[in-house]
Amino acid sequence: MYTQLLANLAILVLAGFVGFAVISKVPNTLHTPLMSGTNAIHGIVVLGALLVLGNLPADAHWGVRIIGFIALVFGTLNVIGGFLVTDRMLGMFKGKKVPKKDDALPAADKAKEVTK
Amino acid sequence: MTYLVDGLYILAFSLFIYGLSGLTGPKTAVRGNWIAAIGMGIAVVATLIKIRDTAPINWILIVAGLAIGVILGVPPAKKTKMTAMPQLVALFNGVGGGTVALIAWSEFIETKGFSQFKPEQSPTIALVVGSLFAAVIGSVSFWGSLVAFAKLQETIIPKNVEKAFVKGAKLFQAANIVLLLVAVAVAVYIGLNKGLAEWWIVLLLVLAGIMGLFVVFPIGGADMPVVISLLNAMTGLSAAAAGLALNNTAMIVAGMIVGASGSILTNLMAVAMNRSIPAIVFGSFGGGETGDGPAGGDQGTVKATSASDAAIQMAYANQVIVVPGYGLAVAQAQHTVKELADLLEARGVEVKFAIHPVAGRMPGHMNVLLAEADVEYDAMKEMDDINGEFGRTDVTLVIGANDVTNPAARNDPSSPIHGMPILNVDQSRSVIVLKRSMSSGYAGIENPLFFLDQTSMLFGDAKKSVSEVIEALKDL
Numbered sequence: 001m002y003t004q005l006l007a008n009l010a011i012l013v014l015a016g017f018v019g020f021a022v023i024s025k026v027p028n029t030l031h032t033p034l035m036s037g038t039n040a041i042h043g044i045v046v047l048g049a050l051l052v053l054g055n056l057p058a059d060a061h062w063g064v065r066i067i068g069f070i071a072l073v074f075g076t077l078n079v080i081g082g083f084l085v086t087d088r089m090l091g092m093f094k095g096k097k098v099p100k101k102d103d104a105l106p107a108a109d110k111a112k113e114v115t116k
Numbered sequence: 117m118t119y120l121v122d123g124l125y126i127l128a129f130s131l132f133i134y135g136l137s138g139l140t141g142p143k144t145a146v147r148g149n150w151i152a153a154i155g156m157g158i159a160v161v162a163t164l165i166k167i168r169d170t171a172p173i174n175w176i177l178i179v180a181g182l183a184i185g186v187i188l189g190v191p192p193a194k195k196t197k198m199t200a201m202p203q204l205v206a207l208f209n210g211v212g213g214g215t216v217a218l219i220a221w222s223e224f225i226e227t228k229g230f231s232q233f234k235p236e237q238s239p240t241i242a243l244v245v246g247s248l249f250a251a252v253i254g255s256v257s258f259w260g261s262l263v264a265f266a267k268l269q270e271t272i273i274p275k276n277v278e279k280a281f282v283k284g285a286k287l288f289q290a291a292n293i294v295l296l297l298v299a300v301a302v303a304v305y306i307g308l309n310k311g312l313a314e315w316w317i318v319l320l321l322v323l324a325g326i327m328g329l330f331v332v333f334p335i336g337g338a339d340m341p342v343v344i345s346l347l348n349a350m351t352g353l354s355a356a357a358a359g360l361a362l363n364n365t366a367m368i369v370a371g372m373i374v375g376a377s378g379s380i381l382t383n384l385m386a387v388a389m390n391r392s393i394p395a396i397v398f399g400s401f402g403g404g405e406t407g408d409g410p411a412g413g414d415q416g417t418v419k420a421t422s423a424s425d426a427a428i429q430m431a432y433a434n435q436v437i438v439v440p441g442y443g444l445a446v447a448q449a450q451h452t453v454k455e456l457a458d459l460l461e462a463r464g465v466e467v468k469f470a471i472h473p474v475a476g477r478m479p480g481h482m483n484v485l486l487a488e489a490d491v492e493y494d495a496m497k498e499m500d501d502i503n504g505e506f507g508r509t510d511v512t513l514v515i516g517a518n519d520v521t522n523p524a525a526r527n528d529p530s531s532p533i534h535g536m537p538i539l540n541v542d543q544s545r546s547v548i549v550l551k552r553s554m555s556s557g558y559a560g561i562e563n564p565l566f567f568l569d570q571t572s573m574l575f576g577d578a579k580k581s582v583s584e585v586i587e588a589l590k591d592l
Binding site for chain 2: 002004005008009011012015016017018019020022023024025026027028029030031032033034035036037038039040041042043044045046047048049050051052053054055056057058060061063064065067068069070071072073074075076077078079080081082083084085086087088089090091092093
């Protein structure tokens with residue numbers, strides 16, 4: 001049992017270094033999406049909620065069931081909300097600028113001519 | 117079957133790491149996010165396989181819980197405006213922390229106060245220490261994030277109440293130190309004494325919750341991005357602790373990656389503001405001791421300008437640098453500003469956007485808002501890249517930014533923000549500041565920039581002012 005604990009602690013430490021390594025290359029511009037992305041990833045707590053609910057015996061007290069259920073709803077919110085929000089923000093940076101820019105400039109010129 | 121589950125977990129966290137490393141560049145980021153999301157889906161499926169033999173009532177609750185989470189989560193994630201993203205991220209972060217706190221609570225109940233263990237569970241010490249740590253940090257993160265959400269939402273907490281909180285910062289800090297000591301003592305007591313009554317864990321959660329409230333209540337708006345990032349890192353750490361308690365590799369890895377990267381990110385931001393994290397959490401200038409700056413008011417007079425003068429100035433410039441701040445986001449002026457930039461560029465003026473690392477209410481928030489308005493990624497310049505250019509810039513247009521342009525940070529040692537890296541706007545040949553009124557910035561500090569000879573002020577709502585400048589430009 002304690003070898004497992006040791007293994008888990010080793011994983012914990014290594015994961016910490018991976019976290020350090022990944023972030024060190026991110027430009028300021030992407031800090032918000034990155035924070036949002038890591039926010040989505042700690043939605044992994046939903047697994048904990050699933051395990052807690054799943055391990056409850058059939059005759060468990062209703063109080064602990066409610067706690068587990070709320071935990072699951074919260075965790076799911078974290079995951080779903082986190083990934084969708086990150087996707088929306090990153091979508092802003094994506095290459096939609098090329099076609100749009102071509103329309104935008106003539107449109108602005110046209111507007112200019114109308115006002116003249 | 118355990119091999120399958122463990123194998124899927126390994127696949128899942130590999131995808132997290134691969135996906136996150138994709139977030140380092142704008143081209144690979146969208147894909148990276150989806151790769152991480154697929155990893156999450158695999159991890160959830162693996163867990164469902166693991167608990168497949170559970171009681172039917174549990175299955176009903178699991179399906180219902182997942183469904184309700186999705187139904188509640190999708191609409192705000194899809195519809196919330198980009199300006200309101202910081203509070204939404206705070207909220208999603210908070211519910212994650214809440215999950216961890218509730219997991220710890222139910223672990224306490226199920227093991228009858230850490231006195232009865234099942235053979236398949238984690239080693240006792242990991243379960244007890246992990247759960248207690250998760251309880252404290254999770255609860256701090258949940259309640260702290262809720263306050264952060266309420267503060268950023270701005271309409272929930274009345275302004276005068278918030279001012280009183282910020283004023284009483286010292287009191288909150290003293291209370292926090294006491295709370296922290298009591299919470300640690302309670303946690304140690306619970307850990308050493310098996311089979312305590314349930315109210316002990318509730319007491320611990322409440323103490324940590326009050327601590328979370330007290331930490332975030334007195335924090336000023338300028339420090340908010342750092343706090344959100346800090347809370348994000350804390351939720352990650354608490355998830356890792358819960359992973360140790362539940363002996364779940366995926367939770368340990370994912371939680372720790374977030375904990376580590378979040379801590380670094382928090383530190384990077386704090387450095388960008390020349391503040392240390394303890395100084396933000398335990399001391400505050402986000403209000404409180406304002407007015408210590410070099411005497412407000414008697415620094416000379418400000419020059420007001422008109423939209424048409426501003427238009428002429430910019431139309432005949434070689435280079436214009438736009439410095440956007442939160443005021444631009446509040447006025448929803450990002451699209452209008454982009455239109456202005458396009459018009460100027462059509463006249464051969466070079467337009468760049470100078471973005472301070474903490475502009476907006478979240479690090480990188482301003483970049484997201486400008487990207488929403490189709491400003492090109494390459495036109496957005498980071499502080500260190502553009503600071504050398506102000507000297508040969510004809511016009512700098514400051515829109516709703518204040519503290520990040522304050523030259524006092526560079527040359528007035530008595531200023532509370534002295535030493536904070538700023539955009540050297542005052543070095544450009546002329547500066548036009550779009551501002552609602554002469555009130556001071558979020559940090560409540562007077563800005564000598566407004567009183568310089570080359571500075572002129574264009575008062576009014578940012579969006580309206582920019583539209584007027586655009587009209588004037590079209591008439592030129």
